[in-house]
Amino acid sequence: DAGVIQSPRHEVTEMGQEVTLRCKPISGHDYLFWYRQTMMRGLELLIYFNNNVPIDDSGMPEDRFSAKMPNASFSTLKIQPSEPRDSAVYFCASRLAGENEQFFGPGTRLTVL
Amino acid sequence: LAKTTQPISMDSYEGQEVNITCSHNNIATNDYITWYQQFPSQGPRFIIQGYKTKVTNEVASLFIPADRKSSTLSLPRVSLSDTAVYYCLRNAGNNRKLIWGLGTSLAVNP
Numbered sequence: 001d002a003g004v005i006q007s008p009r010h011e012v013t014e015m016g017q018e019v020t021l022r023c024k025p026i027s028g029h030d031y032l033f034w035y036r037q038t039m040m041r042g043l044e045l046l047i048y049f050n051n052n053v054p055i056d057d058s059g060m061p062e063d064r065f066s067a068k069m070p071n072a073s074f075s076t077l078k079i080q081p082s083e084p085r086d087s088a089v090y091f092c093a094s095r096l097a098g099e100n101e102q103f104f105g106p107g108t109r110l111t112v113l
Numbered sequence: 114l115a116k117t118t119q120p121i122s123m124d125s126y127e128g129q130e131v132n133i134t135c136s137h138n139n140i141a142t143n144d145y146i147t148w149y150q151q152f153p154s155q156g157p158r159f160i161i162q163g164y165k166t167k168v169t170n171e172v173a174s175l176f177i178p179a180d181r182k183s184s185t186l187s188l189p190r191v192s193l194s195d196t197a198v199y200y201c202l203r204n205a206g207n208n209r210k211l212i213w214g215l216g217t218s219l220a221v222n223p
Contacts, residue, residue, distance in 0.1 A: 004156075033211075042214065043200070091157075100145060104156025104157050105156055106154075106156055107154075
């Protein structure tokens with residue numbers, strides 16, 4: 001298996017633009033997680049899905065952030081409009097039901113100018 | 114939920130045993146303790162998990178005392194490639210809330 005796949009790996013955009021981050025979880029995994037990592041705040045859980053259904057989005061910072069999972073093999077995290085303070089590394093992770101180990105993707109480094 | 118508390122950084126030398134202790138005073142009955150490792154420009158990677166007493170796998174050991182208010186990750190005979198950030202986190206059995214701290218940056222020197 002190729003592991004969790006994220007795209008793009010790097011994204012540079014200007015303030016006000018829409019940003020869409022993509023994730024393909026490991027095939028067969030039931031749970032998908034979106035995280036944000038910064039030096040100041042460390043790793044923060046933004047939202048997670050179980051069987052494509054959002055379960056907990058309490059970590060989503062504000063309405064500018066939205067996430068979808070239209071099917072078991074694809075999820076998106078969208079920021080609209082983006083702001084400089086959104087600059088961070090965004091990770092996607094997935095796991096099997098009944099297991100605690102999460103498998104992380106390589107991350108997307110987002111820079112908002 | 115309270116975050117876990119662990120040292121910000123540690124230094125060691127090749128071949129030494131490294132012990133990183135994490136404090137989780139408010140741990141709940143159903144919480145497990147999990148440790149992840151993260152290298153620069155990569156996502157975190159699972160190392161080990163435990164509930165109480167001692168757990169050992171091919172890369173590390175995890176010691177959790179009876180009161181479960183702390184845990185210690187033990188890395189035997191570290192090498193330069195063990196230089197990374199190590200995260201201690203609590204997770205409920207269903208992963209509803211993963212409490213990530215800021216991690217411990219371990220530097221292994223030659």
